[in-house]
Amino acid sequence: MRILVIEDDKDVASFIRSGLIQAGCNVDNAANGKDGLFLATTEKYDALIIDRMLPGVDGLTVIRTLRASANTTPVLILSALGEVDDRVKGLKAGGDDYLVKPFAFSELLARLEALVRRVKSSGDSPSTVLRAADLEMDLLRRDVRRGGQVIDLQPREFQLLEFLLRHAGQVVTRTMLLEGVWDYHFDPQTNVIDVHISRLRSKIDRGFDRQLLHTVRGVGYRLDT
Amino acid sequence: MRLRRLRRLFRTSVFRLTLAYAALFVISVGALSAIVYWSTLGYLERQNNAVIEAEINGLSEQYERSGLTGLADIINERVERDAERRSVYLLADAIGRPLAGNVPYWPTTLDTVTEEWVDFIRRDERGNETPVRGALLRVGPGFRLLVGRDIRELAAIRGVLRSAAMYGITLALGLALVGGLLMALSAQRRLAELNRTTRQIIAGDLNRRAPLTGSNDEHDELASNINAMLDQIENLLSGMRHVADSVAHDLRGPLTRLRNRLEMLAAGAEPSQEDLAECVRQLDQVLATFNALLRIARVESGAYRSAFKPVDLAPIVHDVRELYQATADDRQLRLIGEPEGAVEVFGDRELLAQALTNLLDNAVKYTPTGGTITIRLEQQGDTARLSVADTGPGVPEDDRGRVLQRFTRLDQARSQPGAGLGLALVNAVTMQHHGRLLLGDNQPGLIVTLELPASSPLRVAA
Numbered sequence: 001m002r003i004l005v006i007e008d009d010k011d012v013a014s015f016i017r018s019g020l021i022q023a024g025c026n027v028d029n030a031a032n033g034k035d036g037l038f039l040a041t042t043e044k045y046d047a048l049i050i051d052r053m054l055p056g057v058d059g060l061t062v063i064r065t066l067r068a069s070a071n072t073t074p075v076l077i078l079s080a081l082g083e084v085d086d087r088v089k090g091l092k093a094g095g096d097d098y099l100v101k102p103f104a105f106s107e108l109l110a111r112l113e114a115l116v117r118r119v120k121s122s123g124d125s126p127s128t129v130l131r132a133a134d135l136e137m138d139l140l141r142r143d144v145r146r147g148g149q150v151i152d153l154q155p156r157e158f159q160l161l162e163f164l165l166r167h168a169g170q171v172v173t174r175t176m177l178l179e180g181v182w183d184y185h186f187d188p189q190t191n192v193i194d195v196h197i198s199r200l201r202s203k204i205d206r207g208f209d210r211q212l213l214h215t216v217r218g219v220g221y222r223l224d225t
Numbered sequence: 226m227r228l229r230r231l232r233r234l235f236r237t238s239v240f241r242l243t244l245a246y247a248a249l250f251v252i253s254v255g256a257l258s259a260i261v262y263w264s265t266l267g268y269l270e271r272q273n274n275a276v277i278e279a280e281i282n283g284l285s286e287q288y289e290r291s292g293l294t295g296l297a298d299i300i301n302e303r304v305e306r307d308a309e310r311r312s313v314y315l316l317a318d319a320i321g322r323p324l325a326g327n328v329p330y331w332p333t334t335l336d337t338v339t340e341e342w343v344d345f346i347r348r349d350e351r352g353n354e355t356p357v358r359g360a361l362l363r364v365g366p367g368f369r370l371l372v373g374r375d376i377r378e379l380a381a382i383r384g385v386l387r388s389a390a391m392y393g394i395t396l397a398l399g400l401a402l403v404g405g406l407l408m409a410l411s412a413q414r415r416l417a418e419l420n421r422t423t424r425q426i427i428a429g430d431l432n433r434r435a436p437l438t439g440s441n442d443e444h445d446e447l448a449s450n451i452n453a454m455l456d457q458i459e460n461l462l463s464g465m466r467h468v469a470d471s472v473a474h475d476l477r478g479p480l481t482r483l484r485n486r487l488e489m490l491a492a493g494a495e496p497s498q499e500d501l502a503e504c505v506r507q508l509d510q511v512l513a514t515f516n517a518l519l520r521i522a523r524v525e526s527g528a529y530r531s532a533f534k535p536v537d538l539a540p541i542v543h544d545v546r547e548l549y550q551a552t553a554d555d556r557q558l559r560l561i562g563e564p565e566g567a568v569e570v571f572g573d574r575e576l577l578a579q580a581l582t583n584l585l586d587n588a589v590k591y592t593p594t595g596g597t598i599t600i601r602l603e604q605q606g607d608t609a610r611l612s613v614a615d616t617g618p619g620v621p622e623d624d625r626g627r628v629l630q631r632f633t634r635l636d637q638a639r640s641q642p643g644a645g646l647g648l649a650l651v652n653a654v655t656m657q658h659h660g661r662l663l664l665g666d667n668q669p670g671l672i673v674t675l676e677l678p679a680s681s682p683l684r685v686a687a
Contacts, residue, residue, distance in 0.1 A: 088532070102512055104505075156547055182544055186520075186579045187513070190586055195551040218502055 001046040001116055002026040006036030006062065007078065008054055012101070016049060019105040033057025040066055040073065046116050049108075051078045052090065060093040067094035074115040076108070087185060106219040110171045117170060130165035132225050133212055135204060137165055146204055156181070157200050164213070164223040173220035197221055239412040243405025247398065254397040258390030265386060269379050270358075274342070277360050280312070280372050288364050296364065297325035311375045313347060313357050319367030328371070347375075356380055415444045419451065431459055471632035472518065475644060476511055483507045517646040521631065524653040529573045535680050536574045538611060539564035542602050545578055549585045558592055560585075562600035568609045571680040572658045580654040583647040584613040584673050590641050591617035592670070609679040614672035625664040651675070 003025050007013040013029055020027045028043070030036035033054040040048055040062070048066075052059040063075055077095040079086070087098045096118075097111050130137040134147045137158075144151045144161060153161065163180045164172065174193045178184050201213045214222045235241075288296040293316075300314045304327045314326035321331030332345045347357045359373025415438075422435045434455065435448035486504060490496040523529070542564045553560035570577075581600075588598045596616035603610050620628055620635065627633050629652040634645040648662075651673070655662040660677035 104509070182548060184544075184578050184582075185575055186582070187516070188548070188582050188586065190552065190589065192548050192552050195555055196548075199551055218505070 001112075002028075002044070003047050003049060003112070004028045004030065004036065004039055004043070004045045005049045006030045006033065006040075006054065006059070007049070007051040008032060009051070012051075012078075015105070016108065019109065023109055031055075033059065033062045037062050037065055041069065041071065045073050047112055048073055048075045049078060049112070050075055050095075051080075053080055060090065060095075063090075063094045072119070074119050076112055076115060078103075104219070106171065106216075107173050107175065110173050110176060110220060113170050114167055114172070114176065117167070130162065130168075132165055132168040132223050133210065135165070135212055137162060144204075146208065151203055153200075153203060156196070157203065160196060160200055161204070164221070168223045169225040171216050171220050171222050176220070233413075237409060237413050237416075240405070240409040243401075243409050247401030247405050250401045251394055251398045255390070255394050258386075258393055262383075262386045262390060266379070266383055269382065273358060273374055273376060273379065277358070277372055277374055281360050281362055281370075284370060284372065285362060285364070288370075293324075293365055293368065296370070300325040313359060313371070313373035313375065315371040316364070317369050317371070319369075324368070326371070331369075331371075343371075343373075345373075347373075412444075419444075419448060423451070426455065431455070431462070468518070468631055472514075475632055476514065479507055479511050483511075514644045514646065517644060517650065518631070521646065521650050521653045524576060524650065524657055527657065529576055530657060533572050535569050536572050536577060538568045538570060538577065538602055538609060539566065541574065541578045541581060542600055542611070545581045545585060546600055548582070549589060552589055553598060556589060556592075557594045558589065559597040560600075561597065562602075564602040568602055568604045568611075569680045570609050570658065570677045572677070576654045576657070580651045580675065581611065581613070583651050587647055587673075588613055588615040588617070588671075590643070591615065593617065596670075604679050607679050609677045610674060611677070612672055612674040614667045614670060616667065616670040619666060619669060619671045620664055622666075628664070629662065648673075 001020075001024075003020055005013055005016050005020075005027060007016065007029070008031050010031075013031070017027045017029060028039055028045075030039050033056050036048075036050065036054070037057060050059045050062055054062070057065075059077060063077070066073070066075070074096045075094065076097045076099060077090040079090065079098065079100050090098050096115050099108060099111060128139045130139065136145045138144075139162070142158065144153055144158065159181050160177065163177065172180075174191070175185075175187060177193050177197075178186075178188065197213065197215075205211050205213055210224075212224045214224065216222050284296060284299065287299050291298075297316055300316055303312065304314055304325075307327075310327070313328060315323055315328040315331065316325045317323050317331045321333075323330060328347060332347070334345050341360055341362075343359050343361060345357055345359070346354050348354050356376050357373040358376045358379075359371050362370040362372070364370050419435050422433050425433045434452045437445050437448055437452075439445070483504060486500070486507070490500055490504075542562070546560060546562065550560055585598070585600075592598055592615040598616075599612075599614045601610070601612045601614070624633075624635055628635065629648050631649040632645040633649075634643070652662050655675050655677070658677050660675055663674040663676065665672045665674065
């Protein structure tokens with residue numbers, strides 16, 4: 001993946017850069033909105049990471065300018081701790097996802113991968129059947145089978161599994177699940193999501209040799225393909 | 226010192242205003258005096274002229290009737306009769322020799338005068354000079370008649386009026402200046418007191434208050450408003466100090482543990498992945514506390530208010546209950562309560578959901594196994610009521626106000642994870658929604674109720 005990081009804070013920028021390089025990405029850095037906008041318009045990237053508050057041209061203006069010139073590269077907005085959590089404004093400006101500092105790098109990477117994947121798969125015709133290994137979800141009939149065997153799921157469990165299937169093979173974090181499945185954007189203090197996952201796991205993995213739903217320690221979960 | 230004070234006084238707006246009023250005052254008194262002066266003098270002069278005119282007319286008739294000698298006789302007769310010597314008569318020939326009258330010779334100053342009315346100085350036998358106003362009349366070939374009146378009194382009245390006006394204006398000016406100076410000084414003294422107080426506060430003495438005179442005037446009102454503002458600032462400051470103290474106190478523990486762990490790792494061999502992960506986990510906890518604090522601060526700042534809109538609480542209750550259902554099941558707690566109908570409030574969906582999440586979090590944490598947690602949503606009149614009741618240990622009545630503050634953790638809560646910020650956030654959210662947060666006894670257990678103003682009237686089922 002080729003990623004452009006537009007971030008004026010040197011520490012944060014180098015933290016993201018070294019992490020992304022370790023994850024096998026190509027990383028370019030820009031320390032202000034003007035340089036960032038120039039790079040974003042002249043080079044081809046898989047995703048942009050843009051800080052909201054930038055010297056000169058601010059982050060949201062960069063995004064608006066890109067979108068106005070029909071640039072559809074997915075954008076992950078970073079917002080500083082202490083700023084008003086103005087997620088809606090950021091997404092309205094054309095951002096695809098929103099992350100508040102400080103964040104765990106694993107959270108950033110998970111969201112970035114989800115973004116890039118979403119854009120890549122959006123070209124395909126919308127499929128009505130989602131698959132991972134021998135697990136199959138029919139979105140029209142609203143049923144789930146594993147190895148041909150029907151699995152009975154509650155509505156919310158169905159949504160949870162759908163989200164995991166759409167991100168199959170990727171790590172999804174707890175906050176991504178809370179956002180994607182429940183549409184809430186705060187951190188619940190206790191691990192309520194874990195309990196839902198373990199219930200779902202008991203339904204789709206129990207009695208099968210191969211475990212599909214894995215816990216990625218300290219980060220989140222991954223559904224194997 | 227005195228000079229500097231005076232100079233400062235000149236710069237004050239009150240003083241400048243007083244000066245302007247003094248000028249206006251003096252101009253009014255001056256104008257009044259001028260009117261009195263001109264109208265009084267004008268009246269007297271007109272009267273004088275009328276008398277002279279009447280005499281001239283009379284004498285001119287006399288001349289026509291009995292000729293020059295008759296005129297001279299009547300003039301002499303009138304001079305005799307005029308005991309006060311107020312009247313002036315002179316009948317003279319072409320070269321100015323007097324024929325009759327009480328002026329010894331024709332005043333040379335009148336030779337060149339051509340108009341009818343004249344003013345001149347009469348010098349009598351004893352050398353006394355008196356101002357005279359008179360009129361000229363030509364009689365017969367080359368004879369001239371001068372009739373006038375002594376206007377000494379008129380001149381005296383003019384002098385009196387002039388000096389009265391001068392005194393009046395001077396007095397008005399003096400009074401206006403002294404009065405203005407006194408008024409400016411007293412106003413400046415009051416303002417100087419306020420300024421002294423505010424300077425002391427700026428210098429760091431926050432306990433200072435502006436003195437009140439008890440007169441309830443606008444200065445007192447200003448002073449008491451400033452005092453009220455200072456009280457509010459002091460309250461907020463002490464609140465902030467409390468939070469800062471608590472933050473320092475609460476974070477010192479985990480940070481010290483983290484430091485010790487890192488020190489051990491630095492001294493020892495290659496640190497394991499698990500050690501490092503534990504360090505990250507501890508730091509995450511510290512960050513979570515900070516995030517919670519910032520969230521409360523942001524809610525309290527009213528930053529979310531602008532995005533408030535009508536929100537139905539029922540789906541929030543449904544969602545959050547469902548989110549916690551699995552956890553409650555795991556801990557063998559009964560979680561009951563499903564909203565029956567829409568209850569709309571004006572607010573922020575996320576904040577309300579997080580408030581309910583925090584309440585359920587507490588309930589799940591503190592209710593012993595086998596207990597029951599009940600969520601209730603109802604609308605009574607224009608009040609939406611959302612409550613969470615548990616069968617845990619409850620909160621003693623004396624502690625109910627305290628637990629709403631940041632970092633308050635009761636003794637029985639020490640064993641549970643948490644930073645004591647959950648209810649503080651719920652409280653902040655409730656306040657921002659203009660609601661009330663009530664803690665009560667569920668007998669046994671705690672019941673927390675959010676009373677929020679409902680944004681739509683209760684729909685009564687038909």
